Amino acid sequence: MLIDWFTVAAQIINFLILVWLLKRFFYRPILDALDAREKRIASDLAAAAEKEHVAEAERNRFQQKNEEFDRRLSELLAAAADEARAERKRLLAAAHTDAEELRRRWHKAQRREYQALRHTIEQRTCAEVFAIARKALADLADTTLEAHMAEAFIRRMRSLDPEEKASLAAAVGIFTARGELRHETTIAGISSPSRADGIGSGEITIRSAFELPAAQQEAIAAAIRETVHGEIPLHFEPEPNLISGIELVASGYKVAWSIAGYVASLEEEVGKLLDAGGTVESRAASSPGDAERQPGAMN
Amino acid sequence: MHLSPDHIIFWEHGFVKLNATIVYTWALMLLLTGGAKAITSRLSSRLGRSRWQSLLETIVITIQKQINDVGLRQPRIYLPFLGTLFILVAVANFFVVIPGYEPPTGSLSTTVALAICVFVAVPFYGIRKQGWRRYLQSYLKPVPLLLPFNILAEFTRTLALAVRLFGNMMSGTMILAILLVITPFIFPVVMSALALLTGMVQAYIFAILATVYIAAATSDDEDSREPHAARREP
Structure with a gap:
């Protein structure tokens, strides 16, 4: 007989005990661990999703700020460029004014020097002329x-x-x-x-x-x-x-x-004429438009 | 030469006897329970885990998936019974590679015991799921005329379960023993590997058939009950 009914009964009991033992020590712990892990993964995923959401919001905020910053930067740059342009214009104008002033002063100084030289030459010429006249008259006396x-x-x-x-x-x-x-x-x-x-x-x-x-x-x-x-x-x-x-x-x-006496009075008249000429020329030199024509007129 | 490990008796007192089937079954029970306890006492619910835990998780998840694939939508209810059925048969068959080991599944008493368990479990789960009335009504489907055949089918398939597993395991062991006498070298090793494969396939078949029977008993789709089971049965 291949079937031993005592063994069958024992095996049924053995099997049922094994079912209980494995349920107690195998399936339940493993399933609990799996559930815990799944729960943990789910919570991790949720946390990650939340973090991603926050990061997305942060990124959007940052991007917005960045755009705002860029806009502000370009505005500031444009303003700075405008200011620099205006400053350049102002400085150029000031430089032109200064240059004009310097040129005017230089012209004035040149004119004065020219007048002084001319005056000196004229005086020297007069003195020489009068000296020659005196000498000639003395020789003739x-x-x-x-x-x-x-x-x-x-x-x-x-x-x-x-x-x-x-x-x-x-x-x-x-x-x-x-x-x-x-x-x-x-x-x-x-x-x-x-x-x-x-x-x-x-x-x-x-x-x-x-x-x-x-x-x-x-x-x-x-x-x-x-x-x-x-x-x-x-x-x-x-x-x-x-x-x-x-x-x-x-x-x-x-x-x-x-x-x-005649020579002295002549000298006096010439002196007056020279003084009058110097006054007229200095007055003419003060007007910039006439300043450049003046030397030609003098010559 | 023993046809069944039942005949290897270590101790006997009246009708109570301690044969190789029972002893090896205890040994397997001890091994499985001890191993499971040793591994599950250090379980980790975090992402990092030991290889043994991964192995057990893989086994559990695979069994659950198989149960689910057959049609049982709540596999955790059936997991202890069906899973233990598969694991016991698989482990019992696996150790045939060890010389001197007699698989308990090579005993018709063991396979009959397991088949009886399935025979009881099918109406147990079916009634638990559908109630007495609906479960019993399922024997009248598709026509009341088939009631005797349905009842007969319950017994025959249980017998088929028992004999199939016993025949396969017993034959494997027997072939190995005979070959050891004829050609002691090399060939028995190949046959041993074949027996291992056969044992695994039989464990799978036994467990999956039990699952199919239970699924058929608990299914709401009454029409698919028997055809489903019949189709799966080899």
């Missing part, structure tokens, strides 16, 4: 010229106004009667207001560049007598500084005729 000068002086004496003549005569008369000098009356138009060297000398001094010949001395003395209507002691003395000319000095009065 001989007795014949002295004679002509004496005649010119006599004509001058005679051409004095009656009032001047009277004043001179009166002065000489007071001087003669009292023997001292009491008042200082200027004979206008005849002499310079400076005091003469012959003050207090008690005579009329006639100065000339050369020693006057007797005939001329006599003629001059006659003219003086005729002018003052009286006898007055005369003293003739040579004065080389006069170059060519004759002057009468008495009690602080002077009647003179000399070429040096």
